[in-house]
Each structure stands twice: as structure tokens, then as C-alpha cells.
Amino acid sequence: MQVCFEPGPFPSLTKNDYKAHDKLEVHPSEAESIKSVVHRAETLKLIEELTPGDHDAEELAAILYDINLQSLLWAHDEIAEKNFEEEYETQQLDSPPPPVFSSIQDSVRLVGIRKNKNEPLGITVKLDDNNELIVARIITGSMIAKQGLLQEGDIIKEVNSIPVQLPEQLMDIIKHSNDSIMLKIWPNLQRQSRKSDVFIKAHFNYDPYKDRLIPCKEAGLPFKDGDILEILCNDDANWWQARKVNGDSIAGIIPSRSLEEKRKAFVSPEYDYSKSFFCGFKRKKKIKYNTKNNKDYDKCEIMIYEEVIKMPPFQRKTLVLVGASGVGRRSLKERLIKSDPTRFAAVMPHTSRAPREGEVHGQGYFFMEREAMEEDIQNEKFLEHGEYNGNLYGTKIDSIFQVIRSSKMCVLDVNPTSLKVLKTSDFMPFIVFIAAPNSDVLRKMYENGRRATGYKRGGRPAEIKSEENFLEMVEESMQIEQVYKSYFDLTIINDDFNQSFETLQKAVDELSHETQWVPLNWVY
Incomplete structure (x- = not known):
């Protein structure tokens, strides 16, 4: 009504409102009935005596069972009887308000549902602690959710006038019913509606039709590694309700974090369909970690879902390049820094070796005594x-912060075991995995590089690599991806150096003018 009393295109409406107000003050109207609640109950009793299948009667029953209409009728009768006395002083603050209806039987309602063969109903059911058959979950965007006649926690007593007590009975009746279904519902008066603001980034691929544990494959929500999901309900220990943020509004159920962690613990990696491998490769043999690296790999946690938050555009503090030895990450780093030295910078390493002739401390290296460097490492x-x-050679953490304080983006090419240290709000990294292509492409790129440099590297003859060297590089790259994939913001297959550089440069530029999903612990 506020708009009616504001200046604008509604002068006639405002005038009529004033006339109606004045007329009601002079000749106030009296209520025609003070028994609206009674009339409603009598009408419902007549509807129940009708033959099932009368769609008009079913629609009227659904309207009369609506909780908002019931409250409106009760309020009408209270005002008509002029029950305006305030009784708040006689009520204790910690006691609940008096019930609107005399019993739960008075608020039992019939819910009519029209089946669609090409669309699931969009609900799951279960037995509660009292062995009542209740609506466990309503899939957001489904047919039932759009109707708004059912709520999570509602107790299902009958289906098409047939009493039901078990989920199997309900499924069997629905399966053999015609186009329409009539449910007799007892509402759960204790339920509370709530809005979820939880967003997660998935770190595995999921196809509900390949999941043998999901209670209803049609209700499952497929997603891919890297998708952002909004969690709508996570009350169930094994199955959550979610929807894709950048997809349509249709929601579905997904495995919970605890369920997927248990599954990952019992499923061998080579039989886990949710793992992805670049370049179309799949392992023909089980990858074995190098003994010297086992300890480092064991420190890496398996990430199922990562809670994230959407942030406005901002420049990350560090750009981290990881990949197998010889895949080209160092060359990409050097070219990126040369492309804009006012924006990007590298970290100067520390070493325990003595300066060579012409070398100056702080130009190329920071020189330290071995004992001091070992103490800092400790x-x-x-x-x-x-x-x-x-x-000894190494990258000091203070040197990274020094570059960050210079308002430049610190570009690092590191061992993947350092990612767990770097992925914090202190460093705010954008992590790019430089993946190796297949061995044939690697060989061609290597030969082209040798020819371009006159078969020399650093003034010396370039190393000649064998087929085995290229295969080891591919295997190492696959190993890094398998263990550390959850840390990556972007994967670039370096099968063309110029194209890879352009992809990297574009991704970094987009950080400054596009919203980003970042780990929640970076903000809170």
C-alpha cells in the first residue's frame, strides 16, 4: 500500500483509498459470520465423503488445508468476536503461544500430485525415530517443490486412501498408480525453514548412475571436478542436497563428505572412476612413488569438498607453477616476468656456496654460511x-614476503610438496599445474628447442634425452596430478609453448576483473 500514497502515476487510486477509508469510519461493516473455522471443517468433511478422483474437490481441499488460510480464518473469527483483550501479562515468557488448532487431526491435509513419466517426483522418504514415514528431502526445483504443498518432515499416512508405513509400500503404490496421486499428510509442527549459505568446490567427478550406494539415481546431481555447488541441506549423514552455482536451478542429492571419504579409503585409485587423467591417458600399471618422496606424498591430504566463498576481483599475491621436471614451467616463469617486470617478480634464492668471481651478494643469490642456513632450515x-x-640452495619464506610487499606478484616454480604451505591467506596463491603432453609431443618439442638454441644450452651441448626420459616425465606428471590435483586452480597441457604462455597470461589477467571463488578460510 505504500506506493499508493507516494507521488507518481496513481492519483486516482489514492483518492479512492481515502473515500473507502472515510466510508468505513462512518459506516463500519459487520462480519457476516464468526464461525469461519467451523465452516471450513464442515466443508472438509463433505469433501472426504466424495468419491476419490474429483480434481475440483482435491484442489479445494488443498486450499482449505493451507496453513496460511487456516490462520487467516481463525484471525477473522477472533476479530469478528471482538476478542481484543491483551492477555500477555498472564503468560510466562518461556511458554509457547496457545495452539491455533485443537489437535493435529484438524490440520491433516490431502495433497494431490500429478505424475509426469519423464520427471521424478522430487522427494525422498524415510522412517523417523518414531517409525513414522516422513518426507526426508524435497529436491529444489522439482515438481513437488514448485507446488509447495509438501514440507520436509511431513508425515505420510496414506497414498490413494491406502495406509502406508514403509518406504517400499509407498514406492510400490506410486509405481502402479495412474497420473494422479493423493497423499494424506500429517504436518510436522516442529520443522523450521532455513536458508543455506554454504558453497563448496568439488574435487572429484560424480555420476549418480555409476553410484551403487545412492538411494535414487534419478535424484542424483552429476558434477565435475572444479564445479561450485551450493549446499541446500546437509542434515543427512550420507547424502546432501545441492545444486550447481553456474548451472540450472535443478537440485539433486550428492554424497556427503564423510561418505565419499570412506569410499575413497576403500576404493583402489586405479578403480576410482571419479579420477581424471589429462591427455586421454589412463594408467596401465600402478604408479609407485619414489621411496625418497613417500614421506612427502603421505603429508598430502585427500580433498573431497572445499568450502569456498565468492569474492570480487582482486590480484593474488603469488603465482605458483608446478609440474614435472623438464615440462617447461621455469621457461614460462621467465617469459612472464620479462613480459612485465613492473608487475611480476621472482624470488632470489639463498645458497651456502662461496661467491664466484664477479658475483655480488643480493644479485642473483643471497650467500650464507652453511651453519646459518642449516639452522634456518631447521x-x-x-x-x-x-x-x-x-x-645448499633454497627459497626463503621472508624473500617471498619481500616481493609481495613491493606490490608485485611473486612468481614461484616449486616442488608440489610446498603447496600445502603456500595455499593460505598469507600467500593467496593462484596455482597452475603445467601438465606434460604425451611422449611423442614431448620429443618433438624438445627437438625443436634444441634446434632453436643451436643444440646448446648455457653455452654447452644440450643433453640428449631418450624415449625412456620422456615416458618418465609423463609418469611423473600423472603422479603429481593424482596426488595434488585438489590444489590446482588451472591446468595447462604444455603441448605448445606459445599457446601455453598465452593461456597463462590470460588467466592471470582475468583475476583483476572477474569474481573469484576462494577458500573460505582465506576470509574468515
């Missing part, structure tokens, strides 16, 4: 470190 001041020709 105190976890290095992101990663290694030893070469008897000398």
Missing part, C-alpha cells in the same frame, strides 16, 4: 631447499 624459515654439488 627453524622452517625456508619454503623448500636442496643440495647440489655439496652446497
